[in-house]
Amino acid sequence: MPTEPPEVTGHRHPRRWGNGGRWELPLFCLVLGGILWAASWIGGHPVAGLFSFLIMAGFGAIFVVGRRSESLRMMAAGRRADERWRSIDLRATAISGLAVITAVIVGFLWEIAHGRSGQPYALLGAIAGLTYLVALVWLRWRS
Numbered sequence: 174m175p176t177e178p179p180e181v182t183g184h185r186h187p188r189r190w191g192n193g194g195r196w197e198l199p200l201f202c203l204v205l206g207g208i209l210w211a212a213s214w215i216g217g218h219p220v221a222g223l224f225s226f227l228i229m230a231g232f233g234a235i236f237v238v239g240r241r242s243e244s245l246r247m248m249a250a251g252r253r254a255d256e257r258w259r260s261i262d263l264r265a266t267a268i269s270g271l272a273v274i275t276a277v278i279v280g281f282l283w284e285i286a287h288g289r290s291g292q293p294y295a296l297l298g299a300i301a302g303l304t305y306l307v308a309l310v311w312l313r314w315r316s
Contacts (some may be wrong), residue, residue, distance in 0.1 A: 195240065202233030274301050 206229030213222025239245045247258040281294035 196237075198236050199233035202229045202236075206230050206233075272300075274298070277301065 191264035209225035209229065210219070210222035213225060218300060236245055247255075275298045277294050281291045283297055284291040284294060
């Protein structure tokens with residue numbers, strides 16, 4: 174019977190950033206939320222920043238409260254998860270990428286249809302397209 178990876182069973186590993194510790198992702202959410210709040214405050218929108226902080230804190234709290242969930246543990250484990258979860262993660266990443274690229278294309282078309290330049294959608298679309306081409310060539314070369 175195969176054993177689960179240490180990230181799932183909760184065995185200790187030497188502490189270092191990116192090791193998937195129990196508090197790593199929730200703390201990262203709080204730090205990022207604090208950065209969002211500070212940036213919004215500097216931009217003159219402290220209430221919007223507080224709202225962003227609360228969203229990030231809530232997201233981090235999900236990982237604290239739901240730590241017994243296999244799905245949440247595997248999401249927090251990231252690359253250290255087993256093959257099945259890495260495959261699920263890869264497909265979910267591809268689907269989210271397609272959603273963002275579709276939104277960029279629609280936003281670009283909306284902007285040019287209204288007589289505007291299409292920025293920043295044109296730049297985002299160019300980044301997505303170039304990244305895809307470079308990744309395609311790189312991955313093909315490696316295989």
